[in-house]
Amino acid sequence: MSLVPSTTAPDVFDESALVAKARAGDAQAFTELVNRYERKIYRLAKHITQNDEDAEDVLQEAFLKAYEHLDSFHGNSKFYTWIVRIAVNEALMKLRKRRGDRTVPLDEPVDTGEEMVAREIAVWEDNPEQRYSREEIQQILDRAIESLKPDFRTVFILRDIEEMSTEETAETLGISVPAVKSRLLRARLALREKLTRQFKRKGEDAFAYL
Amino acid sequence: MLTCKQFLQELNDYLDPNTDPDMKRRLEAHVTECPNCFVIVDTTKKTLEIYKGVEPQTIPEDVKTRLWRALERKMAARKCAQG
Numbered sequence: 001m002s003l004v005p006s007t008t009a010p011d012v013f014d015e016s017a018l019v020a021k022a023r024a025g026d027a028q029a030f031t032e033l034v035n036r037y038e039r040k041i042y043r044l045a046k047h048i049t050q051n052d053e054d055a056e057d058v059l060q061e062a063f064l065k066a067y068e069h070l071d072s073f074h075g076n077s078k079f080y081t082w083i084v085r086i087a088v089n090e091a092l093m094k095l096r097k098r099r100g101d102r103t104v105p106l107d108e109p110v111d112t113g114e115e116m117v118a119r120e121i122a123v124w125e126d127n128p129e130q131r132y133s134r135e136e137i138q139q140i141l142d143r144a145i146e147s148l149k150p151d152f153r154t155v156f157i158l159r160d161i162e163e164m165s166t167e168e169t170a171e172t173l174g175i176s177v178p179a180v181k182s183r184l185l186r187a188r189l190a191l192r193e194k195l196t197r198q199f200k201r202k203g204e205d206a207f208a209y210l
Numbered sequence: 211m212l213t214c215k216q217f218l219q220e221l222n223d224y225l226d227p228n229t230d231p232d233m234k235r236r237l238e239a240h241v242t243e244c245p246n247c248f249v250i251v252d253t254t255k256k257t258l259e260i261y262k263g264v265e266p267q268t269i270p271e272d273v274k275t276r277l278w279r280a281l282e283r284k285m286a287a288r289k290c291a292q293g
Contacts, residue, residue, distance in 0.1 A: 025292075027285045034281065039266040042273070056273050060280045067284055118218060118250050129260060141261060160258055185222050192250070192257045199256075 019079050023070045030070070034063050037080055040162075041087050047157050048091035050146055051098070058094060062087035084162055085172050088154070092173075095150055120193050122200040144194040148187055155180055156187035212240045217247050224251065225258075 021029035038059065045058035066073075066083050073082050129137060145153050158169040159180070170180045212220075217240045223229040224237040241248050269277075 025288075030285075031281075034277075038274070038277065039269055042269045043266040056276065059269075059273070060277055063277065064280060064284055067281065067288075118246075121246050121249050122253075123249055124253055124256055129263070137260070138264060138267065141264060161261055163262075181222060185219070188254055188257065189218070189221070191261075192254045195257050195260070196253050 015079060016075060019070075019073065019075060023073070030067060033079060033083075037083060038063070040080075041083060044084065044087055044157060044162065045091050047142075047145055047161070048088065048150070048154055049094050049098075051094070054091070054094040054098070058087055058090045061090045065090075081164065081168065084158075084164070088158065088172050092154070118189060118193065120196040120200070122196060124196065124199040125201045128199040140195070140198050144191050147194065148190055152183050152187040152190065155183040156191065159184050160188070211243065212236060214240075214244060214247055217241075217244070218250070221251070221254065225255065 018029050018032055022033060041062055042055060042059045045055040045062070046052070049055050049058060062083060065086050073079065125131065132140070145156070148156065154173065155169060158164045158172060159166065164172065166177055166180050166184075170177045173180070175183075217224075217237060220233070220237055223233055224241070229237075241251055
């Protein structure tokens with residue numbers, strides 16, 4: 001087996017070699033895997049828990065557990081998918097604990113009941129990403145996610161941000177495929193609604209597409 | 211033709227490239243006739259694009275430091291155990 005030096009640019013190509021080295025006890029190789037994914041895992045943890053302290057715990061626990069259980073990673077999924085699953089489980093445990101503590105604020109989803117709604121129907125201004133600073137966009141997107149119920153936002157994060165498949169998401173969350181699909185649809189519609197309020201074209205030309 | 215409500219319920223299928231072509235045609239027929247649903251599709255696509263396009267931010271320095279300290283402790287402990 002040819003090992004690709006760890007100094008090459010991070011890509012999927014050299015990942016299996018890196019994971020193999022890490023499994024053989026190479027601390028440097030594991031360090032590189034952490035470097036590669038720590039930001040994404042931290043974002044995931046923050047999105048799900050909506051709490052800085054919990055997100056930090058999830059970040060640490062996920063990588064410590066991964067290190068501890070590297071032997072049980074058989075390489076039939078990507079390392080990233082594996083670490084995401086560990087992190088999601090940790091984050092959900094934190095969330096349940098907080099729910100038990102009743103410190104999670106009650107959510108007010110855009111839609112009520114089972115019905116899908118789209119109240120805000122307007123075209124967006126052109127390239128909103130260029131009209132706001134990176135920080136502003138980040139804040140707008142984070143706030144919209146924060147306003148979703150945990151069940152909906154977790155599915156959205158896994159499917160649309162982490163780009164897991166419907167089946168992987170169902171398996172990770174221990175819910176059915178139809179449940180993933182229906183939560184994803186409601187999450188997408190709710191986020192669309194919120195972002196439209198922010199990014200809709202102002203003034204008379206709002207319906208210029210007609 | 212599908213109603214708007216029916217269309218909304220199938221919106222995920224409409225956005226999914228692997229959807230059955232027959233269903234896709236029925237959904238497409240609705241979108242070309244209904245300006246409201248056209249806007250909903252367009253803004254939903256943009257919503258997904260904007261979320262996918264944002265790179266994760268850097269982790270706060272203190273959070274990072276504590277992560278590495280915890281990992282170093284774990285790695286040192288394994289080294290000790292292996293003697």
